[in-house]
Amino acid sequence: MALLRFKYNDSNDDAGFKCGGTVINNRYILTAAHCVQPHQLFYVNEVRVGEWNISASDCEEGEVLNCADSVLDLKIEEKSYIHKKLSLNNTFHKQTNYVWPICLPVSETPDPSVGSTMTVAGWGVTKNGTTSNAKLKLLVPIVSRDYCNTKLANSDGVDSTQICAG
Incomplete structure (x- = not known):
């Protein structure tokens, strides 16, 4: 990352x-x-x-x-x-256990099925509203787009190009 x-x-x-x-x-x-x-x-x-x-x-x-x-x-x-x-501007050369390119899925890769889990990671906002100084990871369940769109009624919702998790 x-x-x-x-x-x-x-x-x-x-x-x-x-x-x-x-x-x-x-x-x-x-x-x-x-x-x-x-x-x-x-x-x-x-x-x-x-x-x-x-x-x-x-x-x-x-x-x-x-x-x-x-x-x-x-x-x-x-x-x-x-x-x-x-x-x-320049390339990085430090490929280690901590720096490695991700393998992107090909376009024919099916979306993950509802109920399966995915890992999200980053330094984002935590439950207390502050960002984390240390990288965190979390397993999240995949949920249906219909469920997300019900919960996100006041937004643009989730379309077929997006995956809903949480």
């Missing part, structure tokens, strides 16, 4: 880590499109790979890379508009 560090557009001050991403090779990080929208108050300045705990100095330090640009992946765009690739 990768951490995305942001800077504010108006001041260039550090805005901290706001999103995560997935290493797909040593030049690209896959992330949610809302993380790299150009109209945001901040922009992705750097990517950190190989990090576990962003507040600890006792571990091996992750590798920090600058971002070149965000680009839409045409193959991903055909199915969904919710992902973007971040292009890196």
Whole structure:
């Protein structure tokens, strides 16, 4: 996984880590499109790979890379508009047990079945409303889109390009 560090557009001050991403090779990080929208108050300045705990100095330090640009992946765009690739200015060379590209499914891969479980991971918001300094993982059950759409009645809901879990 990768951490995305942001800077504010108006001041260039550090805005901290706001999103995560997935290493797909040593030049690209896959992330949610809302993380790299150009109209945001901040922009992705750097990517950190190989990090576990962003507040600890006792571990091996992750590798920090600058971002070149965000680009839409045409193959991903055909199915969904919710992902973007971040292009890196330089490649990273530290492939370890902690930094390794993910294997992306082919387009014919069926969605996971309702009742099965998937693992989600990241430094996101926890149940007390704060973000975690250490990477966390959680097994979540897959639930039906109908169930999600009932629970998300005041939003755009979940369409056929998305998986509902929780």
